[in-house]
Amino acid sequence: MLFIMPFLIVLLLFVTISIIAIQKFVVADINKNNMNLLQQVQQNVELSMHDMAQQSIFFDNNNKAILTIKSLLGENSMNLDKLNAYELITGFISAPANSKPYIDSVYIYIDNPNGQFFSSNVGLVSFDSVVDKSWFGSYKSKDKSVRSWTELRNVKKSSFDKTGTKILSIYQKLDNANGVIVLNILADYFNNTLVSLSSLSKQGIFIVNEQGDIIFSNKSDSNLFTDNQSQINTHASPIFTIDTKSGKYIGCQLISDEYKWKYISLIPQSTLYAMPSKLTKFALTAMIISFIFGFILIYYLTRRNYTQVANIISILSSAEKGLSLPLPPDKIKDEYGYIIHNILKTFIEQSYLKIQLSERKYKLEAMELLALQSQINPHFLFNTLETVSWECMKLMKRPFPEEIWPAKILEVHHTIENLSDILKYSLSNPNENVTLETEINNTKSYVEIQKYRYEDKFDVIWDCDLAAMNCTVMKLFLQPLIENSIYHGIKEKGEAGIIKIKIKRSNQNLKITIIDNGVGIRRRNLMDIRENMKAENEPHQHIGLYNTNKRIKLKYGENYQIKINSKYNFGSAVYIRIPIHLLNG
Template sequence: MTSQLLLLVSFLFGGGLTYYLTRKNYRDVKSIVTILESAENNKPLPALPSRIKDVYSFIIHRILKNFIEQNYLTIQLSERKYKAQAMELIALQSQLNPHFLYNTLETINWKIASLTGKPGNLNKMVENLADILRYALEGHNKPVILQKEIAYTLSYIDIQKVRYQDKFDVIWEYEESVKKYNVPKLILQPLIENSIYHGIKVKEGRCRIKIKIWKTGELLHVAVIDNGLGIDKERLAQIKDDLKRDIGETDHIGLYNTHKRLKLLYGESFGISIRSKYGRGTAVYLTIPI
């Protein structure tokens, strides 16, 4: 009888101990799984164990310690990458502004040299230049509504029309509804400048620049199309390759800067694309997420 009682007590004790250990192991394993899921989903993590008392607390301690260290390094790398992109964006825009200023001052110098006693056009050019420079320098890299970008692009076109009298016409094609969307500042001017200096300026006769803006879904599309001289196949392939490989040493600095700015602002899938045929003209396209 006594042996049977002892056997029963041993059985109950063993069963209870097994249940306790199994339940504890289950809780510990569940805690590890929960920590891993929280880390994966960027949820708050528990504090590090105050002391390591068994293998499970050791595993939890190592998981949390490694995650915290790795997360800290990831944040540091992200901050450095963001700062590098911001600095590069500022540098690109700073590079673009002097380039534009140089070309515009060259135009003004030409006008002064050929002045025939009618300073009205010259005054207008200076006013337009002042407006554009003020626009370029204010607000740093903040986006602007398309309506404002168009207005200052018109000032740039007016300057160039004085320089290249009877050389080109500009056609705008867009719906009024698109003018409310935000775009990067000075996104149109470099494309028009490219048409004038590399297509229209070197071609005989009157030419045309068409600026087309339209929206599809959550994307805003811009196309600047000219019927200037165009680009031969070899040169076009070289320009596309330079843009793809992020080569900044190019005589198409406006295109390159615009391409680079779009990639920095919106990601690698954005940028500009070019189509051209020698003797027929060039079309430059870009897309901006709304």
């Protein structure tokens, strides 16, 4: 997909540039060819007109020929010399008409009293004996300042000719005599020539004289020009566009410097630009097909890639949830197969290492918990046994009344019984979770021993939420904290003290507070205790407090640990928060 989008962008740019090139260069080339065609028409037509120019130049520069013609036109009879001159003039006039298929006839007229003129067809002839004499009226009606002009006439060859022949008469007045040379050209000849030169269907080629009359055309119907003549005349540029009833037409025009004729070509835009339009449509079609194919390919690749990515995400999700993973692919077909193969390989290796690390971590934590718990038992056991030993010695050395002996022996018995319960509780399944009620009962046995040892120097108040009694907790987490309150708070106090244990259930947590009104802790010492608990340094004092805090963090995580507040000569408070949802797990 990464290479398809650049390809489509390049294709779009290529097609856009192609369309611009077609519209700019191909159209310009077509217009140029159309102008070249018009120039070719102009050259062919005006080359034919040179016969008129040659004869005009001959007579204007040959006074003898003019005088000869005048003498022949003024005589009613001829001698041998005049007959030779007559044949010479007639041959000269007839030569172009006989050699050029497009010349119908040539007339030479010089004012004479006999009303005669020379014709290339019949020689010396009078107006009374010919049918075609409308040209003479045109000559007479023209202003003397007009030296040359053209006129499209319908000439009848005889009285029997009903339709006549379209003749273009080109008039050229003589400079050295009162006369005119008239070159009569067959209009159909040039019309057919224009038909043969027009290379496109529906192309109209028109040659218009100074008066705006069509003199030659490849169209029998001149409505295309006459209906739009006013619109054409407004354009001075060589190439222009006009709106006609049948649509847009592209026009080209040239103006003859010699004859002042205007050569005009009119072609339907759809015809002239048919090839550029086809090329443009082809380019657009190719672009659309390429885009459709490209988008289909992109859709296919995107869908395939999406499936592969979804497969990778599924593998990652399964790995995170600890679900079974699929087997790595046998063959790597693409980059996704390579990624999946490496992901599975990595996860398999990581899972194996993770299992090994988890087992090691579990064993280390279990060993650490046992070590911490074992630190508590010998310390307490030593103190209790020492108390029992002293009580026995007191019973042996001091004489007591007989009525007191059973009570004293019973106290020692209860102390040994409580010690037995505590040892049994701590040594049986040390990593087992117990209910809060069980932990409290064991702690009460411990409190009874301590009260016996310190001769009821303190009292313990229990404020427990009954709804929390079924929550499970780790063993022996209350005993070290109460021991800490007794040893570092109540013991140092000169009077009796109170320890209050408050246990409440709050949302998903179990909140435990142990408060004593002992001597408290100095501010500096309190800060050291807090820092050592965070840094987990080896303690020299408050061993039970440190060990219990470490056990809680190992059991429930770093977010759960002991907080302690204290004020010197006022007392101390220890706060514990334990997650209930973990305890119920």
